[in-house]
Amino acid sequence: MSKFPELAAVALAVALAGPAAAQSFDLGRPATEAEVAAWDIDIRPDGMGLPEGSGDVWTGEELYVDLCASCHGDFGEARGRWPVLAGGDGTLTDDRPVKTIGSYWPYLSTVWDYVHRAMPFGQAQMLTDDEVYAITAYLLYLNYIVEDDFTLSHENFTEVRLPNEENFFLDDRAEAELAAFSDEVCMTDCKDAVEITARAAVVDVTPDDAAARERREAAAAGADAGVTETDAAEEVVEAAAEEPAVDPQLVADGEKAFAKCRACHQVGEGAKNRSGPHLNGVIGRLAGSIEGFRYSRAFQEAHDEGLTWTEETLAEFLAKPRTYIKGTKMSFAGFRQDEDIDAVIAYLSTFE
């Protein structure tokens, strides 16, 4: 590196030499080998970055059912609006294309890289390299790209090609479209007739916007809109103020600690089941008792045996979920601090 002693000298050099001249600054420090290794986890289609390791389809299935199926479905068909991972062959020209690893993704390395860096959702980078190989192998199997006796490893990785690789091409808007979109424009008498061909009101998927609704009503009635959403918000605040006393600091700490749960569990008004059941009124509730939620077999058994969530049972569960209920599909490994458990339970107790 060339070094400049002062920024002023650098600025002068920029001014004299123009933007093309390389500028180097005596700032930062060399990264250690261990630091680069800890962060440099990316994988490329040519296999660059792949660690040594392997995993087979059957091991992958077990992991997938435990860690992935709650969002992506048992066969990659997805629940709710989580990404579909399998199927969709031949649908890319349909009205509703289904873009999956098998039908759309160009490279297998993308699967390995993404599962490794970001999955399971909310528990990123918890998988070992062998587990990532196994899950990737299972995803290939779900897409009919390999047979059930297949083992994926760093050695055979680049031999696997995804079916849609050839159907991507570089951005060609400049050649394909630009000429058509830079014509002289017409300013007067450009059309004889104009008809409305589509209306959003017919589709009716816009979220309710109280302020906008009131304004529309005001415009229609010829009167001014004076009410805003603050009124509704204040009612909620007032109602909350009447709640019985739980240590507010503990509840606030619990709300923070609950961040680890929020990816899968909702609480509060309008809470719905996501990849985990909603947790309103969980204290005092029979385990596995939310209708419409698809519990693991382990939870169904706990329900049948009459396990009820009290502060004590919940505390035990949250310390080591997979030990307390063997076979739960909840991927969370448990809170390490007892304080977090107490706080989360206090927080949950505020939702009826």
Added chain:
Amino acid sequence: MVHRTTRRGLLKGGLATGAALAAAGGARAEGDPAILELQEWNQFLGEGVDARPYGFPSEFEAHVKRRNVEWLTADPVSSVNFTPLHELDGIITPNGLCFERHHAGIAEIDPAEHRLMINGLVETELVFTMQDLLRFPRENRVYFLECAANSGMEWRGAQLNGCQFTHGMIHNVMYTGVPLRYLLETAGLKTNAKWLLPEGADASGMTRSVPIEKAMDDCLVAFKMNGEALRPEQGYPVRLVVPGWEGNMWVKWLRRIEVGDEPWHHREETSKYTDLLENGTARRFTWEMDAKSVITNPSPQAPILHDKGHTVLTGVAWSGRGTIPRVDVTLDGGKNWHQARMDGPSLSKSMHRFYYEFDWDGSPLLLQSRAHDSTGYVQPTKNELRAFRGENSIYHNNGIQTWYVDEKGIAENVEVS
């Protein structure tokens, strides 16, 4: 233009004249109570300078906020919300209203624990602290950031009633940051360095491949927006700024930049952010944002609240390729067009503000705006775009937006022939 008092104006303003007098009774005989009556803010003391150490908008502006569309995504931690464009004016988006798009929620990072690493095809692999970054020369630049999926729900036809939802995946702020090339040149690029992989420190480990030419041209490593620290939801303490290119590349919570000789083809540039065409093939690396505009007022969330007469139409326009010297506006669905009045700074790859003032005769309107950028590109209609791309592209929908305004002033998202 003469401002004519009308019946609706009277009712709304609470003014009293002979006509209103008969209807409203004697109490209003002398005039507007907002003037005649002593107001509490005019009499009693307000809060002192110690009450609001960090200021917020008036309580009467509480409806001005980002909104999300619940059905759009599986979960709010991997989702998007929308900037309330219809409530804003000028060109700068306030920090608290800049739309958010996260793939694994908001990372809350202590800047003292944050590091930026440069590794790969460089002479020296380096680690910078935030303090190190503050010792490089800085630049201040205003740029728009638009999600490639902005207006993506509208490919199959008019869907959402409100420019917040149809066009609100955009914001425009002034960034303060270090030119990326200073960092790369400090590490020393090897001759085969052709691509970068910026990576985020969030739980999605966001990555995108960026060609070296763009990095050396105008990319910034930014730590301030509109003068103050980046908001956590915008990548605090440091994010990448990739002017004019799709928002997903502006990696937030930037912790690492790898230098390589090939692109990485990661999830957000293969499975997502590729543009599927009608024949089943897909464009990749569609980085530049095409010129686009939208009328923000009137619009479905912001109807015309006054009677016929003097009316202000306004909107925003932007291009990933330069400035917007001109916007055309039509009131009749494209039969006749008028050149709008541009106002405010005209900066490359920044939002521009336009106005068109006219006398509304109270009859229904079909409003559209059409942006021209400094390269000569003209914003196409939605049908012109569909002719090239079909309806399954999701991304890069910059087609002309139409609002139908009825005789009451109520606006709706429509498409026209």
